[in-house]
Amino acid sequence: MKLLFVVQRYGADITGGSEYHCRAIAQRLAGRGHEVAVATTCAADYVTWRNVLTPGVSQDGPVTVHRFQVARERPLGAFWTLSERVFDGRASEAEQQEWFALNGPDAPDLLGFLRGHGRDYDRVILFAFRYAPSWFGLPLVADRAILMPTAEDDELIRSATILGPYFASPRGFFFNTPEEKAMIARLVDRQLPPSVTIGCGVDPAGPPPSRVALDGLDIPQDFFLYVGRVDRNKGCDALVRHYGAYVDGLAPGETALPLVLAGPVVLQLPQIPGLRILGRVSDEVRDALLTHARALVMPSPYESLSLVVLEAWNRGTPVIVNARCDVLLGQVRRADGGLYYRTSDDFAGAIRRLAIDPQLAAALGQQGLAYVDRTYRWSRILNEIEQLLSSLNG
């Protein structure tokens, strides 16, 4: 089939969940003999959308990339002000449309390409509904559009009133999780178009890395782990508060397992005994951390999938997740791959349980691995994608 992917940023060096996901699927479908192209922007930074990559047509392996310039960087002041109105539920429908325009990336030539050439493709697969290329692009190619919303149960989904007709308009959906599908179905006042719940594929992990990479960093033998941007939006401020409360509440003679934070820090962190802040780490160290942690902690209240949870399970490591995120809670329950918390007391209870019972942690981790094996291997996911693509006639 002739397939076009639409995504806000694209490239091997671009970090970001939906961008990574889009490229992973595009490359693999091209590897299966489909003719695959991507329409994207020249932006590399998801905050400003500043043009840094060269516009025009290029190749990323077997994938043809059409890259378009961003007409204006994101006007951050106006965007934040309007965001507050939209998230408060006080914005008119016109203001909500304006929110998507301000959110960007504003790439009129990309939309022109969709208008002029979208019908040259059998299917157009659009990623991340909150960004302008998907929001304004979908109506231009609705008769052949497959949407991968990557939606989270956040303030936008809860407050915006213009989402229903948009989510009713594509020919089909790729969803990350059953929770995402249920959330979108609630917004649409008719039967949802055909869909498959695919998530993101994970390749089987290679031989487990040794601890050598960690010994140089003075990482203790047993530890809890957070991997990712250390950011308020990811729930890290609450994580650190909860961990502090866990340390403060230890019984006499009880020792806290350290909490290692691995990722760029964009949050002022307090000094807490046992809190170990590594900053950005190499892939080698990251893999060793994921392999040797007692458990990965994922405190984010907003996730549409959480690839790092799948990566931890792929290494047989259990997870402790924030149950305020329906997706994370659903994933852990389906996998029987870890524990969850809502409050600071629950957090201390869950972390203490795995701290004192390494065998329980290992068993939950193995069950997580089994879940990844039966649900998130690429061959199964690509088969399901192809089945949906070919089942939509016309």
Next chain:
Amino acid sequence: MPRADAGYHLAVSEAREPVSTEAVMTEVRDQVRADLHARLVAQGGGADFDSRATFDEVDRLIAAAVAHDDPRALLIPARLPDPWRPALSLDLPGHRGGVAGRAIHFAKAKLVLPVVRWLYEYSAENFRRQQQVNVALMACLQAIAADHARLKARVADLERAGLERRPGA
């Protein structure tokens, strides 16, 4: 506990039966509730929570209410005069039009606001927390009111049944 570099998780889990996340979480929550109950009683909450069963029931109701923190699912916001939320966004309204109005708006947005931005962000964060507490309290009140309505209906049913059973009724 032996912990080989390569196969720690595999080595220790081989002999273990399947584990249910929910079963473990039930144990964890029971322990957390027991600790919390003991703490509250120790700090003077014994009058309300003298029995563990009462405490468990109250905790269950509050936890379920707080978990449903979407104001769209609550009755109280629908009955309150709008606007009921603490305003989180900063509007810069002005009654003047024309060049003067635009100049004043520009001065407020570009000169005054950046200077007091830290104060605005400090206030906005506190308003956010207050809004969370407001919504949680509304959810609790709604849960209690719903329980109350169900109990009233149950009492009315029982009274009716009692009247019907009375000889000569």
